[in-house]
Amino acid sequence: MGLKRPRSLAQSDNELLKEVQKHVRLNLQLWGTTKEAGERLASLYSVETQHLEELITRTLTLGESNSALMLAARGTGKSSLVNTVLKRLEESGTLTEGMVVRLSGLLQTDDRQALKEITCQLKLENATADKVFGSFAENLAFLLESLRCGSKETSKPVIFILDEFDLFCHHHNQTLLYNLFDVAQSAQAPICVLGLTCRLDVIELLEKRVKSRFSHRQIHLFPPDxxxxxxxxxxxxxxxxxxxxxxxxxxxxxxxxxxxxxxxxxxxxxxxxxxxxxxxxxxxxxxxxxxxxxxxxxxxxxxxxxxxxxxxxxxxxxxxNMLQGLSVLQLCLVYTLFRAGTTS
Known part of the structure; x- marks a missing residue:
């Protein structure tokens, strides 16, 4: 008969194994969203990071309106890279000059929900509570106007991050995109519109009037081979x-x-x-x-x-894999149900 390990030792090994699996699984789950992963992506895509940082900095410090698209495959780290740039600007004190509005095409499925989320993130619910607007453009213009403190030069810049940008292209008449790009092109207020998407043909999804107001500035992230x-x-x-x-x-x-x-x-x-x-x-x-x-x-x-x-x-x-381990009788039942489903 083999010797058994002490109960306390076996229990300690079991706790150690659970802790290892928990830690590694958490690392796998959070990879790409942590600060360390973001800094690694910033060093890997140093040229693209510098371009994006300069783009946002010009909006925050000079009041220059910009628009751009970041294109990359899923899982590359688009959101993590943007968060890293914003974190750097926050640590340097540059981001305190403006505000960041984050929208997702998966959550804001129409322009009404997007406008409501913009109002909430800009903390202007009280300002719009008793207002009646005739159009989407009028509502958005009022929100941006509310951020001004005096002249246009002293307006508070806003950085719009549109995740899953291609889904916003399917909104009715693309009203949100049209008005955001129109504000950026006409310099009505200092804003920076940054779209994140994995579709390389996203420009073709834009309507002609929207495409004419977009700067066509694109930032590509190609993973190293x-x-x-x-x-x-x-x-x-x-x-x-x-x-x-x-x-x-x-x-x-x-x-x-x-x-x-x-x-x-x-x-x-x-x-x-x-x-x-x-x-x-x-x-x-x-x-x-x-x-x-x-x-x-x-x-x-x-x-x-x-x-x-x-x-x-x-x-x-x-x-x-689902069929592995089934007995002959169980396989016969599965086959019978499959044949009955295909013939009906």
Whole structure:
């Protein structure tokens, strides 16, 4: 009969394993939204970051109205990069001169909801409570006019961040976009309109009157194609335990093991295949999550075989996985129901 580990030791190992899985899953979930990830993106896209920072700074300091689109694939880090630029301007004191309005095409599905959200974020509900406006343009003009303190030169600048910009193009008559671009072009008030989208053909979705008022300034974020070092560095950052991890000795051993994984042939083979298939970081996060789920008391560290097994799960069909483990009788019932559904 084998020797059993003490109950306290087994319980401690179980708590350690849960803490590791919790920390790594949280890292996978928050990657791209943290300050560290934003600074990394800013250094990776240094030229685009400088262009965006200068664009917003001119609106905040000089009262210059601008409009631009940031185009990149999903998961690239568009929102994180914008947040990093705004954070830098806030730390330098430049952002205190203006206000930031964030809209999302997923949340503000029509112009009425968008205008209500703009009013709420500008904190002008009391100013518009007893007002009756004849049109959308009149309402928006009143909101921007309310931010003025004296002359046009002393108006408070507003930065409009339109996430999922392509969805705003499907609003009725594109009234919101028309009025925002019209204010920016005619310099009625100092505003900067920045749209974030993953559609490269978004300009073709704009109506002619809207397109004529847009500056056609576009900022493209192209992810680097190099597997080494960019992709491998991202792989290590997703798995490494931070300094806040409570078990310091285990954290040191874990991070050393992660560094050794990039030298494992099985791991490199799996990562290169995924990289050649898609460069979307979200796919890498899904693969790593499948690996982390395989951790156990007997195997508390990641190894190459876990990545091979995770790859087989990653590329397999979801319907086939659902049928695995069914008995012959259950498979016959599934087949009968399928045939009945197709013939009816």
């Amino acid at each position: 190099k597997f080494d070092p960019y992709y491998l560095d991202t792989f290590k950052q997703l798995l490494e335990l931070s300094a806040s991890f409570p078990f310091k000795e285990f954290s040191r051993k874990w991070n050393l093991n992660v560094a050794r994984l990039v030298e494992d042939n099985n791991v490199i083979k799996v990562l290169k295949r995924l990289h050649n298939t898609t460069k979307d970081i979200r796919a890498l996060k899904t693969l790593l999550l499948l690996c982390v789920c395989q951790l156990s008391d007997e195997q508390p560290q990641l190894n190459g075989q876990m990545f091979v097994h995770a790859q087989s799960l990653f590329v397999s069909e979801a319907k086939i």
